[in-house]
Amino acid sequence: MIQEVSGLLENIITSKDNPVIKLYQKLNSSKKDRFQYGLFVLEGLRIVQDALNESADITHLIITENSAGKYPELFQADLRDTKIIVISNELGNRISATTTTQGVFAICRIPQPIKPVFTDNGKYIVLYGLQDPGNVGMIIRTADALGIDGVIMSGTCDLYSPKVIRSTMGSVFRINIYVENDMESLFSMLTGNNVMTSAGVIDGETLLTDCTFTGKQAVFVGNEGNGLPAEVSRRCNRRITIPMNGNINSLNVAMASGILMWEMQRSKD
Amino acid sequence: MIQEVSGLLENIITSKDNPVIKLYQKLNSSKKDRFQYGLFVLEGLRIVQDALNESADITHLIITENSAGKYPELFQADLRDTKIIVISNELGNRISATTTTQGVFAICRIPQPIKPVFTDNGKYIVLYGLQDPGNVGMIIRTADALGIDGVIMSGTCDLYSPKVIRSTMGSVFRINIYVENDMESLFSMLTGNNVMTSAGVIDGETLLTDCTFTGKQAVFVGNEGNGLPAEVSRRCNRRITIPMNGNINSLNVAMASGILMWEMQRSKD
Numbered sequence: 216m217i218q219e220v221s222g223l224l225e226n227i228i229t230s231k232d233n234p235v236i237k238l239y240q241k242l243n244s245s246k247k248d249r250f251q252y253g254l255f256v257l258e259g260l261r262i263v264q265d266a267l268n269e270s271a272d273i274t275h276l277i278i279t280e281n282s283a284g285k286y287p288e289l290f291q292a293d294l295r296d297t298k299i300i301v302i303s304n305e306l307g308n309r310i311s312a313t314t315t316t317q318g319v320f321a322i323c324r325i326p327q328p329i330k331p332v333f334t335d336n337g338k339y340i341v342l343y344g345l346q347d348p349g350n351v352g353m354i355i356r357t358a359d360a361l362g363i364d365g366v367i368m369s370g371t372c373d374l375y376s377p378k379v380i381r382s383t384m385g386s387v388f389r390i391n392i393y394v395e396n397d398m399e400s401l402f403s404m405l406t407g408n409n410v411m412t413s414a415g416v417i418d419g420e421t422l423l424t425d426c427t428f429t430g431k432q433a434v435f436v437g438n439e440g441n442g443l444p445a446e447v448s449r450r451c452n453r454r455i456t457i458p459m460n461g462n463i464n465s466l467n468v469a470m471a472s473g474i475l476m477w478e479m480q481r482s483k484d
Numbered sequence: 485m486i487q488e489v490s491g492l493l494e495n496i497i498t499s500k501d502n503p504v505i506k507l508y509q510k511l512n513s514s515k516k517d518r519f520q521y522g523l524f525v526l527e528g529l530r531i532v533q534d535a536l537n538e539s540a541d542i543t544h545l546i547i548t549e550n551s552a553g554k555y556p557e558l559f560q561a562d563l564r565d566t567k568i569i570v571i572s573n574e575l576g577n578r579i580s581a582t583t584t585t586q587g588v589f590a591i592c593r594i595p596q597p598i599k600p601v602f603t604d605n606g607k608y609i610v611l612y613g614l615q616d617p618g619n620v621g622m623i624i625r626t627a628d629a630l631g632i633d634g635v636i637m638s639g640t641c642d643l644y645s646p647k648v649i650r651s652t653m654g655s656v657f658r659i660n661i662y663v664e665n666d667m668e669s670l671f672s673m674l675t676g677n678n679v680m681t682s683a684g685v686i687d688g689e690t691l692l693t694d695c696t697f698t699g700k701q702a703v704f705v706g707n708e709g710n711g712l713p714a715e716v717s718r719r720c721n722r723r724i725t726i727p728m729n730g731n732i733n734s735l736n737v738a739m740a741s742g743i744l745m746w747e748m749q750r751s752k753d
Contacts, residue, residue, distance in 0.1 A: 360734030386734060424750060465629030465655060470742045477743050
């Protein structure tokens with residue numbers, strides 16, 4: 216594959232009007248375009264490497280002239296279905312979302328939505344209405360680290376936005392993530408699969424320290440500013456609260472989710 | 485006090501060479517200046533309000549022309565020892581670290597370092613070599629929310645940098661924070677007070693799920709990239725690990741600290 220890159224070096228793309236570059240930029244900035252094309256973008260050695268390791272469906276690997284020889288590990292993956300293009304360093308700087316780019320980019324196919332599998336003792340986190348990409352990414356990353364069985368997103372910011380993808384640190388390729396934006400469908404899916412639902416709220420009737428999480432369990436967490444809508448919280452089987460000191464705003468939603476997921480996983484022991 | 489502000493409106497400061505403005509900017513950008521003057525800065529309604537509520541020692545309250553009449557709640561605090569100055573909106577934009585400023589700023593005295601009090605059942609978190617202000621702020625905020633008895637910082641980024649202060653969301657005024665940059669002094673302080681020490685590491689001999697935290701306990705967490713130095717980890721009474729799935733980099737240090745603090749606090753029940 217290294218030789219293949221050498222060949223590509225003779226055909227370096229420099230024009231910002233190149234159709235792949237134009238596509239990359241569209242996907243980078245527009246949720247609508249990501250949805251329409253069924254594609255999203257990656258930037259950075261680590262995340263592209265993660266995508267390759269997890270056999271993500273990469274349509275284009277885009278690499279700058281300077282970086283083409285620098286990361287031979289990239290070309291050890293199976294790239295038969297991937298088009299590799301080399302671009303000028305200048306063009307790399309142009310399409311990069313960072314100030315100092317590593318010069319490694321990819322276009323990736325959005326996986327077909329697969330209904331989550333609710334295993335016997337499965338633990339799930341439901342992100343309801345979260346809007347901060349950093350929080351969503353951090354929760355996905357933590358869910359992966361703690362071995363949570365699935366993340367369900369409902370009415371949140373776009374999973375495939377570059378900011379969310381970046382902050383998952385590759386976990387987006389390792390954990391089951393399912394998007395269901397309709398509240399009715401969400402609850403019938405959970406109820407139909409005998410999943411017990413808990414709303415993470417600030418004034419629940421049960422303290423987290425008094426909870427057990429046996430069997431199939433899903434914990435809902437809500438929007439950064441407003442928490443869970445009362446309607447959603449009411450429909451859950453119980454409302455649970457992390458005991459907190461004084462100021463109710465002190466736990467950010469990613470941190471609260473981390474503690475809730477940790478407690479769910481402890482129940483597996 | 486509102487009348488006092490009306491008076492000040494007749495004397496709006498517009499010059500960037502005003503000594504208070506120059507001091508504010510120095511403190512905003514330089515750790516050395518913060519140390520030398522024993523002062524640090526705050527920006528934003530919420531954090532200034534928190535500082536006032538917690539009786540922080542505010543030397544100057546700086547407010548823009550537009551904001552002077554907008555937040556009467558600020559002037560309900562005891563401001564006898566605080567100099568209030570009104571500045572032009574333009575000057576407010578100039579000194580602000582945000583793109584859309586609320587026009588509320590303060591200069592605050594750094595509290596005298598007080599030796600931490602190690603209470604009988606006290607739980608402490610030791611931040612060793614952390615460099616990301618967002619992580620440090622998030623940990624302080626979480627420690628406050630979970631009711632941790634104290635945060636000890638050693639070789640970390642400056643507690644009084646505007647980024648750390650901002651990300652603590654006011655917790656910096658509510659929780660005991662102590663800085664001890666010398667490793668020997670740190671360990672003799674802990675050992676001398678019969679505090680059991682645990683190092684949070686990725687390959688410890690004890691899983692967090694098998695730990696108890698009775699009595700006085702301090703958990704060490706380390707630098708974002710390198711973790712705890714082996715020397716520090718070895719000197720702790722035990723090395724504990726959060727059980728993790730696959731990728732060892734998945735838990736960020738703030739999240740790991742949150743889970744460790746949560747477990748310490750559960751031991752209090």
